[in-house]
Amino acid sequence: MSERSWTPQQAQAIQSRGGTLLVSAAAGSGKTAVLVERVVSMLLDEEHPVDADRLLVVTFSNAAAQEMRQRIDARLAQEQAAQPHSQHLRHQRFLMERAHISTIHSFCLDLVSQHTEELDLPADFILGEENRLSLLRQEAAAQAIEAFYASDEDGSFSDLVELLSGGRDDNRVTDTIFKLYEFVRSHPFYEDWLAEKEKMYDPDVPVEKTVWGQTILSYGMEAVEYCLQINKELLEQMEGIPELEKAYGAPFYEDGQHLGTLLNAMRSGQWNSCCEQLQTFSFGRLGALRGFEDDTLKQRMQSGRDQIKKIIKGLSQRQFCANAQEFQEDIADLRPKVKTLFSLVLAYDRQYAQLKKEQKLLDFSDLEHMALRLLMEKADGAYRPTALARQAAQDYEEVLVDEYQDTNGAQDMIFFAVSQNGGNLFMVGDVKQSIYRFRQAMPEIFMEKLDSYSPFDGKNYPAKIVLGKNFRSRPEVAGFVNFVFQQLMSRKMGEMDYGPEQELIAAASYPPDEKMQAELHLVEIQDSPESTVQQEAAYVASQISSLISGGASVWENGAPRPVRFADICILLRSVKNKAKAYREALLQEGINSWTDSRNGFLQSREIQVMTAFLQMLDNPYRDIPLLTVLMSDLFGFSPEQIAAIRILDRRGSFYAALQKSAEQGDEVSAGFLRQTQQLHRLAVSIPVADLLTEIYARTDYPAIVSAYPMGEARKANLQQLCSYAAAFEKSGSRGLYAFVRFLDRLSEQKTDFVSASSGGSADAVQILSIHRSKGLEFPYVFLC
Structure with missing residues (x-):
């Protein structure tokens, strides 16, 4: 092992061999370092060395996988510097180039790519871009619903529609399909899972x-x-x-x-x-x-x-x-509706799969379920690893999985299949940090193992090790977290008891500082037109302003310096519906802010203008896009100018009125028409991404939006639009008309692109979601 001083529990997690091990690692307990050192110790084991390409290491994100690979290689380089003539170390570093360190989806992608013929897949399939897949989902749902309407001879589908939407429209039916489909796909062999759930609706059961x-x-x-x-x-x-x-x-x-x-x-x-x-x-x-x-x-x-x-x-x-008879009557009434709903979801599944196949597309969930088809089979009513899975399991001395608390049922079965029936599986996680249930993570899988595995003794497996020491936070923070969760977290509220085994043990060394206290602020909401979020945002903004003006300091390079905006972070459960209120409140206090918004791309000011520009070039007789462009900062037509042009042709399209204005000598109208007609001709012969680049060059729009609040992020959004246009055409669709229709449908279905990340202002308060940051890189964190 390295010269680093490890706790007894960390040393056990690094050195243990011989069976399945679950490591419950609290926040700040050094789990990544332990995972890296375990891999390195296996590669350098003098008695039973393991080649680097005979380990499967699975992490939650591509960034985490890359970091893991780099840290393992850095440790090997450190050992090689101490033993420069070691052939073994040189060989292990060479093998690191093909070491299996990836996300679960990358692992599945490799497996599926090697067996496309068995899976009846086109060899040149690609992973679909989310917005394109969203449109296919809408199309598949519409086709499935239409087919059920056409074959509804006994009225069961009409009954289901009435139950879900009250006969108003099919939107609730579509939403139900999507939600149930996403949920069931987190289960392995979800068709069987649905069949089992349908059996629950038996009116004869007491x-x-x-x-x-x-x-x-x-x-x-x-x-x-x-x-x-x-x-x-x-x-x-x-x-x-x-x-x-x-x-x-x-x-x-x-x-x-x-x-x-x-x-x-x-x-x-x-x-x-x-x-x-x-x-x-x-x-x-x-x-x-x-x-x-x-x-x-x-x-x-x-x-x-x-x-x-x-x-x-x-x-x-x-x-x-409801008494027993009424209850059973309700179950009898629901039974055909549930059967119809499950059949509808499976019909949608087949239709969606067909549409993806036609366009040679897969989504991430497809990768998991196709991998399962290759690795598991049903025999005598039970699932067991296939011959391929047994062969794959022989390729790995050990399977190591990070962030196991965010694993779902399908992924858990994949890990079981390639780890010799779970016999050489090393899992690391912390159920208290499971924040992806909305992505169908199943922390109960981790909990079941934590409850059933015996404490590690070096002999009996499967076993568990608890890493409870926190080497990251001040004692004040650890103590505050323990106090809060001792009051709130129990088996009934949070799925586990926050007992001694789960408490954070402050182990980091910090100089004492009375000012470094965790604070709980309870905001008394006033009866006012402002929403709760706006009032909380205003309070936080005032606290940040006081922090800056009050002379607060942070330590940097061994010395104190005044706190800056960039030292401060506001963490929200979701930035989607709250970040705007916080930005506005901070702006009122004269404080710069930045948020890495993952939504609102199509609704942003600059993208609405460019979408209207493309719509206008595609069809200048659409009045709303045309007027949006005319009155934008691109051309700056005033309301008075618009009214004067409209008078020239009250009944026709506004484009016709604009043409009359140009014919009557209005040079501003004529100049607009010349420029847009040139671009219209270009649009016929060049890709949309190139057309956007040409629009930017001719109008200097990126420079214009740079002067807006959050200018760099807006400028990045414009470049992101080019990237989305290029990706759209790369997927097989071509031309301005197709891209404009694509944007129209996204808007109709309230689907959105991911906004660009500009990296934030050099000195600005960061507004982030807890899924994007833990706040560790900031001296001051406001958890709201």
Whole structure:
């Protein structure tokens, strides 16, 4: 191992051999360093060295894979410098060129590319660009829905449409297809998974044995137990107070008796009894309490009882609102609708696959499922590795997977297939850092292994090792995080208990500084026209302004210096609907800001103008695009000029009026027509990307938008539009007309491109999502 000092747990994770190992690595615990050192130690093992190309290392992103490769090679270079004549080290560094260090999708892509004939794929397939795939998804959904309408002889599809959308339109049906399809594709062999779920809708199964009945009964028991606890505490508080005992004692005692009877019914699964008791639950009348001086205690008694009443009312109206017969009738009614929905999703799946095949396209999910088809097969009702999988597993001494908490079911099965049935699998992750459930990550896979694996003892496998020491944060930060999550995180809320095994142990060495404290700010929202987000943004902006003006400092190169805007980061759960409010609030305080927005590309000012320009060149008789271009900063027509031109031809198109204006000697109108007509002729003979470049050169539009707020990002967006146009034509479509139609459909379907990243201003507050940054590179972080 390297000369670095490792903790006992880190050393175990690096040196262990002989079986499956799960490493639960808390934030800042050095998991990447441990993973790198484990690989290096296997390559340099004197007794049983492993060649670099016989390890499979899987990371979450291409950037992480590249960093991993570089860090491993750097460690080997370090060892080689100490042993310059080592043939083994020279050989390992040579093998690093073909080492299998990649994302799961890159691994699957390599596998699928080698077996296109078995998968009935064109050998020259490519991964489709997201916006193009989005249009294919819309087309596939429309075709599937149309086919179901045409064959709806028994009315089952019409019933489904009525259930989902109330007969208004098919938008809700389409949305449901997309959401269910995306969800099921995270499961291996999702056709079988859907078939199993369909079996759940059996009206003959007693309510209390269905998954829904069990879930409701479990929730009901928790709710009633909570009510009993409140009731018990209130009775204890009135003990020894004669006035309270006389007025409230008997009714409160009766409440407790009723709640106990209800709880017993829930525990024994007596569904109808639960429904009946809740519907007829009666709270006894409280006695008069005159002259009682402790008004606070009296209010506490009444408030606690009101809380119990509210919970019981909620259970009766929402969870236990149907008796067993009504429940089973609902299941019987839903069964054909669910069957139709699942059939519709699978029909959409087939249609979408066909459209992609025609255009020689695949998406990332296709890679996973095609890899599964190659690696797993069903026999005797169970899935097992194929001969190809068994051969692939022999190629790898070990399979090492980073960020395992963000693995889904399909990926988990792939790792199982190529790791000798999971026998040589090394997994690293932290379920507390799972933030990709919206991408169908399944942290419960990690949790199941964490719960079932035994602590590492060097002999028994599969085993787990916990890395709990945090070498990154100050003790104040670690302590604050522990305090918050000890209050919030439990098995029922967050899927795990935040106990000693999960707590952060501050291990970094920092000089003491009383100013370095984690702070929790609770913003009191005012009744005003401003939204909650706007008020929070204004508060954060004022805090940043105070930080700057108050003389705060940061350490750099061993000395303090004044804090700058670039030292500060605002982290949001999502920047999509909030970043604008924060930018505006910061601007009000005179603070520069920058956000790496992944949305809003087509709605940005500069792209709307250029989209209108392309629409106008394609068809100058479309008034709205033409007027957008005329009144933009490109040509600067005033409202008065527009009105004067319109008067020349009140009924025709605005382009006709513009032509009349030019004919009557208006040089501004004539100049516009000359320039756009030249560009229109060019558009017929050159690619759209080249046409955009020509427009930029003739109008100097990139320089114009550079003067806007966020100018560099806007300028980068213009170049990004060229890239999207080039990619569109590369995919097989050609010409201005096709690209304009493509943009129109994206707008209609509320689909968007990813905005360009300009890298931000040299000195600006960064506004980022927690998926883009952990805030580690910033001295000051506002988590909002």
